[in-house]
Amino acid sequence: MSQLNRQWLLRERPVGMVGPEHFEYAESAIPEPDLAAGQVLIKTLMLGFDPTMRGWLVDEPSYLPPVAIGKPMRASGVGQVVQSSNSQLPTGALVQGMLNWQEYSIGDLARRAAPVLLPQGVPPNLALSIFGNTSITAYFGLLDVGRPKRGETVLVSGAAGATGSVVAQIAKLKGCRVIGIAGGQEKCQWLLQSCKVDAVIDYKDENLEQRIRELCPKGVDLFFDNVGGHTLEAGIENMADFSRIVLCGSIAGYNDEKPQPGPHNLMRLVTRRIRMQGFVVIDYLARASEALEAIGGWVSAGEIVWREDIQEGFENIPATLQRLFDGRNVGKQLLKLADPE
Numbered sequence: 216m217s218q219l220n221r222q223w224l225l226r227e228r229p230v231g232m233v234g235p236e237h238f239e240y241a242e243s244a245i246p247e248p249d250l251a252a253g254q255v256l257i258k259t260l261m262l263g264f265d266p267t268m269r270g271w272l273v274d275e276p277s278y279l280p281p282v283a284i285g286k287p288m289r290a291s292g293v294g295q296v297v298q299s300s301n302s303q304l305p306t307g308a309l310v311q312g313m314l315n316w317q318e319y320s321i322g323d324l325a326r327r328a329a330p331v332l333l334p335q336g337v338p339p340n341l342a343l344s345i346f347g348n349t350s351i352t353a354y355f356g357l358l359d360v361g362r363p364k365r366g367e368t369v370l371v372s373g374a375a376g377a378t379g380s381v382v383a384q385i386a387k388l389k390g391c392r393v394i395g396i397a398g399g400q401e402k403c404q405w406l407l408q409s410c411k412v413d414a415v416i417d418y419k420d421e422n423l424e425q426r427i428r429e430l431c432p433k434g435v436d437l438f439f440d441n442v443g444g445h446t447l448e449a450g451i452e453n454m455a456d457f458s459r460i461v462l463c464g465s466i467a468g469y470n471d472e473k474p475q476p477g478p479h480n481l482m483r484l485v486t487r488r489i490r491m492q493g494f495v496v497i498d499y500l501a502r503a504s505e506a507l508e509a510i511g512g513w514v515s516a517g518e519i520v521w522r523e524d525i526q527e528g529f530e531n532i533p534a535t536l537q538r539l540f541d542g543r544n545v546g547k548q549l550l551k552l553a554d555p556e
């Protein structure tokens with residue numbers, strides 16, 4: 216075991232695009248080896264990166280408190296128990312939880328959001344990608360909030376990403392016609408060929424609003440929006456009467472220096488009787504096993520595909536977060552620190 220705990224602390228709250236300059240490298244002593252009853256010492260093996268982490272840097276009320284200046288950046292991850300005072304999490308066990316941007320952390324079963332055991336045989340990367348929170352988000356956001364019906368036209372933005380690609384494929388499995396919006400030819404081809412969506416729109420190269428209209432002449436029945444901004448406006452403009460919009464995220468605005476004006480066409484919600492609803496996956500975590508069982512079945516049957524973008528190196532952690540906001544990530548953004556022992 217190395218003697219130092221390497222960490223990335225929040226140096227300052229970013230205004231505009233988040234970058235490595237907003238974090239500060241630090242080394243501290245590994246947390247106290249004399250563990251209290253119920254505690255475990257966890258070595259971080261792999262970190263997951265989520266666009267919502269940008270929101271945790273802002274000092275505003277949200278579904279989680281902001282990360283404090285000078286504290287390790289909050290992040291989900293998979294780690295291995297290296298010391299244990301807890302019979303449920305023995306030494307050597309692989310666990311998942313908020314491990315933060317640091318090599319070692321203390322897990323405490325008495326605390327809320329305590330680390331949980333990885334299901335038997337699930338490696339760290341899969342626990343954070345296809346069996347991770349983005350898939351649970353996709354499952355409940357689409358099926359519980361969006362409620363697609365067979366034969367409906369479903370539009371998905373951010374469709375080549377971790378959440379969007381699972382949404383698009385579940386909608387196909389439920390018998391819908393699926394249009395995916397993504398940035399660049401490579402991502403669009405993957406959606407068509409591997410995710411088997413019916414049509415794609417490369418928003419970086421095509422007129423989004425016009426292409427939605429051409430591809431959905433009778434209107435969109437269900438729009439699963441990960442992007443917000445102009446993408447949301449273009450979707451609203453093309454919704455069918457009595458359609459639904461699921462607001463999952465708004466990544467186009469996460470790094471804006473000041474809030475953009477809202478969609479100019481919200482009145483369409485009235486005239487077309489559209490229901491628009493946001494949701495946060497945290498509200499569904501108690502039902503996660505429902506989603507994971509269904510997703511596990513589709514994975515075993517080869518009915519769902521996914522991609523992982525695995526960066527490496529402790530020094531690259533802050534720069535890896537930025538990949539989500541310029542679309543460099545190809546699939547679920549991860550960073551590997553170590554292999555299990």
Ligand SMILES: NC(=O)c1ccc[n+]([C@@H]2O[C@H](COP(=O)([O-])OP(=O)(O)OC[C@H]3O[C@@H](n4cnc5c(N)ncnc54)[C@H](OP(=O)(O)O)[C@@H]3O)[C@@H](O)[C@H]2O)c1
Nearest residue numbers: 266352376377378397398441463464465466467495496542
């Ligand atoms: N509500 C919830 O509980 C919940 C939970 C998880 C995630 N989310 C939301 O779901 C969305 C996707 O998250 P994810 O973790 O699955 O990430 P992801 O889609 O794997 O990665 C982010 C993608 O967003 C796209 N993007 C970035 N900036 C953009 C911009 N300015 N305009 C359009 N597209 C942009 C990029 O794809 P392109 O290359 O195609 O542009 C990028 O690859 C985010 O909005 C996130 O906040 C919500």
